[in-house]
Amino acid sequence: MLTPAELVWLMAAVAKGDEAAFERLYAATRAKLFGVVLRILRRQDLAEDVIQETYVKIWNSAGRFNPGLSSPITWMVSIARNRAIDIVRKRSEASIEEEPAAMEAIAESPDPLARREMTEELKRLLECVGRLEPDRQKLVLLAYYNGWSREQLAAKFEIPVNTVKTWLRRSMMDIRECLGL
Amino acid sequence: MTAYSDDHIALAAEYALGTLDADERAQVETMMSVDKHFSAMVEAWQHNLGVLNQMVGSVEPRPEVWDKIRTAAGLSEPQAPLVLPETPQPLLPVAPEVTAPAQVADTSNVVDLSAQVRRWRNVASFATAIAAALVAMTAVGVYRPDLLPDSIRPKPRTQVVEVPTPSPTPPSAQYVAVLQKEGGSPAFILTVDAASKNLTVRKVGAAAEPGKSFELWLISDKLPRPRSLGVIGNDDFTTRPILAAYDTDTINTATYAVTIEQANGSPDGNPHSPPVFTGKLIETVPPAVPAPAR
Numbered sequence: 001m002l003t004p005a006e007l008v009w010l011m012a013a014v015a016k017g018d019e020a021a022f023e024r025l026y027a028a029t030r031a032k033l034f035g036v037v038l039r040i041l042r043r044q045d046l047a048e049d050v051i052q053e054t055y056v057k058i059w060n061s062a063g064r065f066n067p068g069l070s071s072p073i074t075w076m077v078s079i080a081r082n083r084a085i086d087i088v089r090k091r092s093e094a095s096i097e098e099e100p101a102a103m104e105a106i107a108e109s110p111d112p113l114a115r116r117e118m119t120e121e122l123k124r125l126l127e128c129v130g131r132l133e134p135d136r137q138k139l140v141l142l143a144y145y146n147g148w149s150r151e152q153l154a155a156k157f158e159i160p161v162n163t164v165k166t167w168l169r170r171s172m173m174d175i176r177e178c179l180g181l
Numbered sequence: 182m183t184a185y186s187d188d189h190i191a192l193a194a195e196y197a198l199g200t201l202d203a204d205e206r207a208q209v210e211t212m213m214s215v216d217k218h219f220s221a222m223v224e225a226w227q228h229n230l231g232v233l234n235q236m237v238g239s240v241e242p243r244p245e246v247w248d249k250i251r252t253a254a255g256l257s258e259p260q261a262p263l264v265l266p267e268t269p270q271p272l273l274p275v276a277p278e279v280t281a282p283a284q285v286a287d288t289s290n291v292v293d294l295s296a297q298v299r300r301w302r303n304v305a306s307f308a309t310a311i312a313a314a315l316v317a318m319t320a321v322g323v324y325r326p327d328l329l330p331d332s333i334r335p336k337p338r339t340q341v342v343e344v345p346t347p348s349p350t351p352p353s354a355q356y357v358a359v360l361q362k363e364g365g366s367p368a369f370i371l372t373v374d375a376a377s378k379n380l381t382v383r384k385v386g387a388a389a390e391p392g393k394s395f396e397l398w399l400i401s402d403k404l405p406r407p408r409s410l411g412v413i414g415n416d417d418f419t420t421r422p423i424l425a426a427y428d429t430d431t432i433n434t435a436t437y438a439v440t441i442e443q444a445n446g447s448p449d450g451n452p453h454s455p456p457v458f459t460g461k462l463i464e465t466v467p468p469a470v471p472a473p474a475r
Binding site: 030036070074150169173 | 187190191194195197198199200201202203206221223226231233235236237238239240241242243244249250254257318333357420440
């Protein structure tokens with residue numbers, strides 16, 4: 001992975017229509033974005049579609065990236081993740097059949113971060129998440145990583161959907177206060 | 182900044198977290214389009230929660246995805262597709278007893294020209310090979326790291342395919358070095374683009390021990406001491422424009438070496454271990470004018 005500063009530089013070049021920079025940006029970030037969306041969609045074909053749409057959007061709207069507000073990778077992940085979640089929410093009634101191969105790819109990828117490799121922002125957030133009650137910590141992290149809906153979370157935790165709603169809301173407000181937003 | 186109710190704040194946060202249903206998501210998107218402060222709040226949440234992506238493992242998409250993106254985005258210079266033959270061989274063969282590379286006439290080893298309907302950009306594409314019996318520094322090949330799948334697919338020989346090009350931009354020379362322990366498996370593969378002097382390191386061996394880092398050095402008799410080319414990251418690829426500071430001759434004749442340094446690299450610009458892996462560059466794609474296959 002390139003450094004955040006290198007990615008910012010690439011993003012600026014992409015915003016000017018530099019195709020070589022776009023290719024480098026893709027090479028540097030595709031595996032992260034694909035890992036994120038595959039974990040949510042659990043289907044190789046759907047994940048590839050989302051990656052394609054995401055990078056086309058990045059190519060067309062790189063100029064809207066504001067380095068003062070976010071990092072390139074987080075911004076790009078947000079685009080990909082939003083698209084993936086839109087898809088799973090719309091398909092939720094006809095629930096997506098998981099692909100064993102896709103599941104394997106996910107299972108093989110560990111959470112690869114030693115603490116020293118985390119950014120300060122991630123450490124801060126994890127500290128705040130860590131202050132939540134254990135069940136709510138899991139709730140928030142599963143929601144983020146797996147893109148689960150309240151209904152899926154309710155089933156997983158064996159609690160009513162309304163309780164999930166309350167927990168999520170309370171957790172978000174606690175995190176907000178903890179982060180000093 | 183507008184003061185928002187807790188309901189609005191929670192809605193923005195849950196949008197970023199991803200737990201809203203389809204209707205609520207559409208509602209948030211509508212609100213974002215008409216209220217830039219609300220939009221900024223959502224984006225702030227997306228960033229604050231989005232740092233969690235650092236803990237998600239990477240998964241390589243198939244190379245075809247990039248072709249689709251190029252087409253969909255309307256990029257002007259499609260690339261030559263590189264078709265690598267399937268091979269049953271593992272990434273790093275564990276058969277050091279083998280003393281000679283297998284001689285195999287493999288006609289499947291081609292760059293797929295027939296699929297080519299768009300303009301060619303590259304003059305030459307290479308299929309790459311780390312031969313089964315790679316003992317010394319013999320592996321060469323192509324190297325388009327961005328097109329290759331997760332593993333490098335070993336092949337018994339190297340083949341050059343010349344392709345006529347209408348492109349006004351001649352490709353630059355490509356150099357490859359395989360860094361390895363004496364008699365050991367390749368640990369790092371360096372590729373250098375002669376024109377941009379971009380250096381890409383692909384890690385194919387083990388990761389550094391905890392608390393240690395692999396650091397790459399350029400050793401040249403034109404220079405009084407080894408020059409650091411930086412710490413090799415834990416990702417599969419590390420790309421740097423760092424060679425721009427050196428002239429082509431120095432780059433081409435230097436020995437590249439990897440040492441084990443403390444985490445984040447040597448503190449004083451000098452190596453603190455003997456070179457663990459070393460190698461030199463080999464030219465794999467000649468510049469501009471097509472040359473005969475070797």
